[in-house]
Amino acid sequence: KTLVDSEIKRIEFKLKPLAATQQRFGSAQVAITSDEKRTEEKEKLEREKERLEELLETLESPELGKNFFWEIDFAEVFADGGFDIVIANPPYVRQEKIAPQDIPEEEITKELRQEYKAALVRSVTAQWGGEFKKDLKSDLYVYFYYLALSLLKPRGVFCFISSNSWLDVGFGTKLQAFLLRNIETKAIYDNHAKRTFAEASINTIIVVFKRPKEKVLTENLTRFVAFKKPFESVIDKGNLKAIANAGEKLKIDNFRCVTLTQGELWNEGIAGEDTKQAEITGSEFIGNYVGNKWGGKYLRAPDIFFTILDKGAGKLVEFSRLYNIGRGVRTGINEFFYLDEKKIKEHRIDNAFLHPLLKSPKEAKNNILIDEKNLKIKLFYCNLPKKALSRETLDYIEYGEKNGWNIKNTIGKFWYSLDKLKKYKIIFPFQVWLTHEYFYSRDGIFIDQTLNGIESKIASKDEDNYEFLCSYLNSTANFLLTELYGESQLGEGSLAVASREIKMLPILNVFNLKSDYKERLKKSFSLLLKRNIKDIFQEIGLTPSKPIREQEPNPLPDRKELDDTVFDILGLTEEERKEVYWGVCELVKQRLEKARSLKK
Numbered sequence: 384k385t386l387v388d389s390e391i392k393r394i395e396f397k398l399k400p401l402a403a404t405q406q407r408f409g410s411a412q413v414a415i416t417s418d419e420k421r422t423e424e425k426e427k428l429e430r431e432k433e434r435l436e437e438l439l440e441t442l443e444s445p446e447l448g449k450n451f452f453w454e455i456d457f458a459e460v461f462a463d464g465g466f467d468i469v470i471a472n473p474p475y476v477r478q479e480k481i482a483p484q485d486i487p488e489e490e491i492t493k494e495l496r497q498e499y500k501a502a503l504v505r506s507v508t509a510q511w512g513g514e515f516k517k518d519l520k521s522d523l524y525v526y527f528y529y530l531a532l533s534l535l536k537p538r539g540v541f542c543f544i545s546s547n548s549w550l551d552v553g554f555g556t557k558l559q560a561f562l563l564r565n566i567e568t569k570a571i572y573d574n575h576a577k578r579t580f581a582e583a584s585i586n587t588i589i590v591v592f593k594r595p596k597e598k599v600l601t602e603n604l605t606r607f608v609a610f611k612k613p614f615e616s617v618i619d620k621g622n623l624k625a626i627a628n629a630g631e632k633l634k635i636d637n638f639r640c641v642t643l644t645q646g647e648l649w650n651e652g653i654a655g656e657d658t659k660q661a662e663i664t665g666s667e668f669i670g671n672y673v674g675n676k677w678g679g680k681y682l683r684a685p686d687i688f689f690t691i692l693d694k695g696a697g698k699l700v701e702f703s704r705l706y707n708i709g710r711g712v713r714t715g716i717n718e719f720f721y722l723d724e725k726k727i728k729e730h731r732i733d734n735a736f737l738h739p740l741l742k743s744p745k746e747a748k749n750n751i752l753i754d755e756k757n758l759k760i761k762l763f764y765c766n767l768p769k770k771a772l773s774r775e776t777l778d779y780i781e782y783g784e785k786n787g788w789n790i791k792n793t794i795g796k797f798w799y800s801l802d803k804l805k806k807y808k809i810i811f812p813f814q815v816w817l818t819h820e821y822f823y824s825r826d827g828i829f830i831d832q833t834l835n836g837i838e839s840k841i842a843s844k845d846e847d848n849y850e851f852l853c854s855y856l857n858s859t860a861n862f863l864l865t866e867l868y869g870e871s872q873l874g875e876g877s878l879a880v881a882s883r884e885i886k887m888l889p890i891l892n893v894f895n896l897k898s899d900y901k902e903r904l905k906k907s908f909s910l911l912l913k914r915n916i917k918d919i920f921q922e923i924g925l926t927p928s929k930p931i932r933e934q935e936p937n938p939l940p941d942r943k944e945l946d947d948t949v950f951d952i953l954g955l956t957e958e959e960r961k962e963v964y965w966g967v968c969e970l971v972k973q974r975l976e977k978a979r980s981l982k983k
Contacts, residue, residue, distance in 0.1 A: 384439060384442045384443065387435050387438055387439045387442065388439060390435055391432055391435050391436060391439065394428050394431060394432045394435070395432070397428055398425060398428055398429070398432075401421050401424065401425045401428075453534060463536065464536035464537060465534055465535050465536035465537075465539055465594075466534050466535055466536060466539055467535075467536065467539050467540065468535075468539060468540040468541075468542065469531040469532075469534050469535060469539070469540075469541050469542070470542045470543075471527060471531055471542075471543055471544075472543070472544045472545070473523070473524040473527035473528075473531075473543065473545055474523055474524060474527075475522060475523070475524055475545075475546050476522060476523035476524070477522055477523075478519065478520050478521060478522055478523075478554070479496075481496060481499060481500055481503075481522075481523050482495060482496045482499055483495060483499050500519055503526050504517045504519075506526075506530070507526060507529040507530065507533075510529065510530070510533035511529060511533065511561075511565075514561060514564065514565055515529060515561065516557040516560070516561070517557070518553075518554045518556070518557045520553065520554045521554040521557075521558075522546065522548065522549075522554070524545050524546055525549060525554065525555075525558055527543075527545075528543070528545075528549075528558060529561075531543070532565075532566060532592070532594060535594040536594065537594055537595065537596040538593060538594065538595075538596060539593065539594045540591065540592070540593055541566075541590070541591070541592040541593070541594070542589070542590070542591050543589070543590050544587055544588075544589050545587060545588065545590065546586070546587060546588075547573065547586045547587060547588040547678050547682075548586075550571070550588070550676070550677040550678030550679075550682070551676050551677065551678045551679055551870055552870055553674070553883055555674065555677075556652075556672065556673060556674035559648075559652065559672070559674060559675065559677065560649075560652075560672040562592065563600065563645045563648055563649050563668065563672070564598070564600070564668050565595075565598065565600075566592045566593070566594060566595065566600075567592060567593040567594070567595050567600060567603045567645075568590075568592055568603070568605040568645060568648075569591045569592055569593055569603075569604075569605065569606070570590070570591045570605070570606045570607075570608060570626070571588055571589070571590050571591075571605070571606070571607050571608070571677070571681075571682065572588060572589040572590075572591075572608045572610065573588050573607075573608070573609050573610070573678075573682040573683070574609075574610045574613065574614060575609055575610065575611055575683075576610065576611055576612050576613050588678075588682070600645045601644060601645055601646035601649070601667070601668070602644050602645075602646060603644060603645045604642050604643070604644055605642070605643055605644070605645060605648060606626060606629060606640050606641070606642050607640070607641045607642075607643075607677070607681035607682050608626055608638055608639070608640045608682075609638060609639045609640075609682050609683070610637065610638045611636065611637060611638060611639070612637055612638075617637045617638060622637055622638065625640075626638070626640050629642050630642060631643075632689070634686065639686070641681045641689075643681075646668075648675065648677075649668050649670075649672060650670075651675050652672050652673060652674055652675035653669075653670035653671060653672050653673065654670070654671050654672075654673040654703070674883070674887070675887070676867065676868050676884075676887060679866075679867035679868055679869075680867060680868075683867060683970070684867050685863075685962065685965075685966035685969065685970075686962070687863070687959060687962035687963055687966050688863065688864070688867060688966070690955070690959055690962070691860065691863075691864070691889075691953060691955070691963075692889065694953050694954045694955065695889065695891075695953050698891060698892060698895075698952060698953065699889040699890065699891060699892070700889065700890065700892045701886075701887060701888070701889060701890075702885055702886050702887065702888045702889075702890050703886040703887070704840075705839065705840055705841060705890070705892065705894070706837050706838060706839055706840060706852075707837075707838045707839075707840055708835050708836070708837060708838075708882040708885060708886065709805060709807065709835070709836045709837075709838055710832055710835065710836075710882075711741075711829070711830035711831045711832045711833065711834045711835070711836065712740065712762060712829055712830065712831060712832060713832040716783075718786075719763070719783045719786075720762060720763050720764070721740070721742070721760050721761075721762065721763075722737065722760065722761050722762075722763055723759055723760060723761075724759065727761060730775060730778065730779045730782065731775040732763065732775060732776055732779055733765075733772075733773050733775065733776055735765070736763055736764060736765035736776060737761040737762070737763060738761060738762040738764055738829055739755045739758045739761060739762075739828060739829070740758065740760050740761060740762040740828070740829045740830065740831060741753060741758060741810060741822070741824075741828055741829070741830045741831065741834065742758075742759075742760045742830075742831040742833075743831070743833070744812045744820070744822070744834070746758055746759065747820070747822050748915065749818060749820070749915040749916050749917075750912070750914070750915055750916065751820055751821070751822055751823050751853070751857060751911055751912055751916060752822075752823055752824075752825075752912040753810070753822055753823065753824040753828055755828070762829050763779075805827070805836070805838060806824070806826070806827030806828050806829055807824065807827055807828065807830055807836025807837060807838065808823060808824050808825070808826075808827050808837075808849040808853070809821055809822070809823060809824075809836065809837040809849055809852060809853045809856070810822040810823075810824070810828075810830050810834050810835065810836050810837075811834070811835050811837070811856075811880060811885070812833075812834055812835075812880070813833065813834075813835070813879060813880065813881055814877040814878065814879055814880070815865075815869075815877065815878050815880060816877050816878070816975075817918035817919055817920070817971065817975075818916055818917070818918050818919070819857070819862045819865065819916075819919055820857065820916050821853055821856040821857055823849075823850070823853045823912070835881075835882055835885070837849075837852070841894060847901070847905065848893055848894060850904075850905060850908060851893040851896065851901055851904050851905070852890070852891075852893050853908070854904040854905070854907065854908035854911075854945060855890065855891040855893060855904065855949060856890070857908070857911060857916075857945070858945055858946055858948075858949040859922070859923065859938070859942070859946050859949075859963055859964060859967055860946065860949050860950065860953065860963055861888075861890065861891075861949075862919065862967050863963055863966050863967040863970070864888055864889060865878070865880055865884075865888065866878060866967055866970040866971065866974075867970070868880075868884045868885075868887055868888050869884050870884065878974060891949070891952065896952070900948060900951075900952055903944075903948040904945070904948055904949075906944075907941060907944040907945035907948055908945060910941035910944065910945075911941050911942070911945060914941070917939075919967065919968065919971050920968060920971075921939075922938060922939055922942050923936050923937075923938050923942070923964045923967070923968060924936055924937030924938055924939070925937075925964070925965075925968050927968070927971075927972050927975075931965050931968050931969050931972065932965050932969075935961075936960075936961055936964035936965070938964065946960070946963075947960075950963070
């Protein structure tokens with residue numbers, strides 16, 4: 384304001400002699416040319432004065448007083464490079480709720496939300512340039528990460544209490560990649576014994592980072608610390624010193640600490656056959672980073688998870704190496720292409736053009752094996768020319784056109800896309816609650832877009848490999864891993880198992896199994912196919928209302944036979960097998976109890 388006011392006074396000082404000169408020579412013909420120049424200069428100065436006066440008025444307005452300019456309000460701090468430490472508990476606002484804070488909720492429009500998000504993106508881009516990769520699905524607190532880190536001087540410390548969602552969900556991928564490439568990720572703390580904020584619906588973590596002097600970060604150690612007791616009873620000098628000196632893994636009664644370098648974290652999160660084994664040297668981060676389950680793997684996972692990975696080395700492989708995930712049918716006009724029994728009878732469509740379709744997991748009736756008799760919906764699909772169609776089929780197409788479904792523009796596109804779709808032998812839903820199931824169809828089946836199908840990348844003459852894979856996917860060991868790789872912060876306590884999560888999942892490489900293990904899997908799986916699958920607690924024989932580890936697991940006989948085959952392949956001891964059962968039941972119980980507590 385002082386600078387603007389001073390500039391206004393300077394312009395006023397220059398305007399005075401110009402005005403006096405104009406009065407003195409206003410009527411003289413000889414001074415016409417000079418007077419024109421003076422008039423032009425006077426008008427230019429007056430316009431600038433008017434602009435500055437408007438700016439000064441804005442600067443003096445009460446509204447602007449609510450705003451904050453870091454570089455101005457803390458000029459002496461930024462002259463020294465930035466802050467030594469930034470501590471915050473940023474607001475948790477889901478991406479669809481992000482909006483200007485000074486506008487009443489009822490006045491906020493979609494356009495205002497979009498403009499505000501665009502402003503957030505511009506703000507972060509101004510600080511980090513090309514290192515920032517936007518994800519418009521990010522919660523509001525993610526932008527606070529970038530802002531706070533930009534305020535630090537080199538070697539400055541960042542400490543946040545925030546939501547833990549970025550550790551596992553899709554929008555956290557770009558933040559993870561940014562941190563690994565630009566920031567020293569020192570420690571991430573979680574507490575299994577007590578929520579940080581009892582009244583908050585969000586699970587929180589404490590993170591400690593440093594802004595580096597030099598970006599040689601691949602060897603920097605990151606410690607993931609899971610406390611087993613409330614913070615007030617475990618935060619002491621001895622424990623903190625032990626964490627600071629922890630090697631790859633440290634486990635004591637009070638906490639578990641898993642330590643990885645930023646290079647190792649990067650390698651675990653990159654995609655592609657050619658980059659997966661890339662060695663990272665110096666400050667190079669090679670490959671396309673697609674994300675990692677930092678929360679599920681390093682903080683929430685029970686100890687048996689690491690045992691499975693250790694003993695499964697060479698037997699387990701990342702899902703995306705062997706299999707693709709395909710989406711189901713997307714017609715654009717389900718009312719026309721999906722037909723129930725009543726509609727089929729009414730229109731008398733040729734059965735040759737009707738294909739069984741699995742629309743919902745409920746149609747499986749808690750059975751792993753898909754029985755087409757239980758499927759109520761048929762998919763109408765015929766790619767023959769009209770002259771080859773029966774009168775009834777032609778009538779149905781005309782019926783669709785008369786209903787205003789735009790069949791002429793849609794039908795060709797749909798049938799063309801359907802030619803590219805596949806029938807799937809292994810199907811899984813997007814969400815699970817108490818019952819874990821990967822469904823199986825011996826001959827393959829069309830599925831709705833709300834489901835995912837699994838397709839092998841490896842050409843094999845052995846069609847039974849799908850059966851072996853599905854048997855493993857329905858084992859308790861895989862249920863444990865799925866709980867850790869899925870996203871549990873959903874409504875009603877459900878677990879999301881979308882394609883992103885499944886692609887990262889470590890699974891048994893059934894192509895390399897010995898023949899006797901294949902026979903055992905086939906036998907035990909055939910028993911499971913004959914019955915309805917119960918909820919996870921009934922399958923394992925534990926009661927969720929009692930402390931899990933005070934009970935002896937008592938799995939159903941066919942469940943035990945399948946699990947024992949998988950446990951034998953992995954080389955787990957009897958005690959480790961119990962840990963698998965206890966671990967999966969504890970994880971399911973935790974996510975369901977959290978959902979119930981939030982309802983209250």
